[in-house]
Amino acid sequence: MALVKKDKYNVAIVGATGVVGQTFIKVLEEYKFPVGEVRLLASARSKGKVIHCFNRDIVVDEVNEDAFKGMDISLFSAGGEVSLKWAPIASKYTLVIDNSSAFRMDPKCPLVVPEVNPKDITKEGIIANPNCTTIQSIIPVKALDDKFKVVRINYTSYQAVSGAGMKGINDLKNTRIGEAPQFFPYNISKTVIPHIDTFLDNGYTKEEMKMVNETRKILHKPSLAVSATCVRVPIENSHAVSIAIELEKEFTIDEVRDVLSNYPGIVVKDDPKNNIYPVTDYSNGNDLVYVGRIRKDLSVKNGLLIYCVADNIRKGAAANAVQIAKYLIEEIL
Ligand SMILES: NC(=O)c1ccc[n+]([C@@H]2O[C@H](COP(=O)([O-])OP(=O)(O)OC[C@H]3O[C@@H](n4cnc5c(N)ncnc54)[C@H](OP(=O)(O)O)[C@@H]3O)[C@@H](O)[C@H]2O)c1
Structure with missing residues (x-):
């Protein structure tokens, strides 16, 4: 679903317990990204874990379709297989920014570094974050x-x-x-x-x-x-x-x-x-x-x-993805 201008954006983070996922949270907080509701998603191993962020305690859930309903942006960093399965589902409800390599060479998905090709950023679908190097x-x-x-x-x-x-x-x-x-x-x-x-x-x-x-x-x-x-x-x-x-x-x-x-x-x-x-x-x-x-x-x-x-982990992954979202809400919407 296409992202529309709002005061606050509901964000789902897939792979929220991982190295990149934790850094998504840190960068969103540091950048004072206008975050509304946040859903933290990972594997069954992390279901029920509580993470304190955005001045609240959030219980991690296993990734599931309902979790994307009502969200605006989904940030994925749980590996290629998880992205291949769940990013297309998430993109029915939200804009997806994906850190894995699953969609990088897909001609339908822009591959973006905001300092380099910001004009490729779209309001909907799956935007791929390039490889860190x-x-x-x-x-x-x-x-x-x-x-x-x-x-x-x-x-x-x-x-x-x-x-x-x-x-x-x-x-x-x-x-x-x-x-x-x-x-x-x-x-x-x-x-x-x-x-x-x-x-x-x-x-x-x-x-x-x-x-x-x-x-x-x-x-x-x-x-x-x-x-x-x-x-x-x-x-x-x-x-x-x-x-x-x-x-x-x-x-x-x-x-x-x-x-x-x-x-x-x-x-x-x-x-x-x-x-x-x-x-x-x-x-x-x-x-x-x-x-x-x-x-x-x-x-x-x-x-x-x-x-x-x-x-x-920051510019090579989480920060670049958040910068894509920031550019989109500040310069495109
Ligand atoms: N590290 C980097 O420099 C870097 C840079 C660019 C891109 N990336 C990409 O980002 C992704 C994650 O990297 P990472 O370094 O953060 O890895 P990581 O620390 O191993 O974290 C993996 C995350 O994925 C979750 N996960 C694993 N299997 C899952 C499943 N079946 N369903 C749902 N969630 C699952 C894990 O949840 P649990 O805690 O529940 O296991 C965890 O939150 C990879 O695609 C990687 O290629 C990494």
Whole structure:
């Protein structure tokens, strides 16, 4: 059902007990989103659990169709299978913003980062939130594309364990105290792992192909040359991405710094001689993308190298979804 202008919006949160779901609540509160009634939904395991938020105690329910009736917006973060089953049902009653990968490449569903393609936001149906690494990368990429036209991108990610939810966080904690890995294929406390999500026949992982395909969709450039390598690293939160970009137009590093500094959502941290470059200390707990290590790629004409860090649970997931809803109610309705 299409969202209409209101003083307050009733919100259903699916996956409310998870890492992203809890952050939805935190971000909605911090942004003072005009929230009316709130329904917190999860699996049968969490039914009856009480969560205090929005100045009230809310009892978690198992996700069910009636829970979406009377709601205005549904925020989903309970994995692809739950989204595939329940998001179409929720969209009969509410606008849905979905954090899973289930609808990202569906041509009927916009894939949105508000700093990049806000015009794609719709008032109804299912809006997909991109992959966490795509979100933080596409913002500087779009800033550069607007000015210099991007012709080729090669991403290398360094992804925190929180990107794999509670199971990832617990595996880092437990392997640090000597327990055997329960979730990652190797001991994440002792190695980086060049393997996120499952491997495909082309030798890439699903995570890597998400970066390729989502970049093309968000930029509306279906044949843009994009490649990616995604690596899990033993830190708790905030992903980093090293981005090699080939630009059509010539550029100076000062021009690049100027373009990035003036783009919404980006903070440039680039004074390497004084040890100033993007680190997770900057990004954890906020919704900005920190960009630095800005330099020419010595291997190709008009090649540029940049490095960015962002909080994968906030800007990479919950905050981006809430920002989509905020843009919609403030700028479109
Ligand atoms: N972590 C990230 O950086 C990140 C970034 C972007 C997107 N996402 C996406 O967000 C989703 C959740 O990630 P997360 O990190 O928050 O995972 P998580 O911490 O493991 O939380 C999973 C949530 O889904 C619920 N859930 C699981 N099975 C369910 C079912 N059958 N029916 C209803 N609810 C169910 C869980 O409820 P119970 O507590 O009852 O089990 C919990 O609330 C995933 O799709 C993930 O791909 C995550």
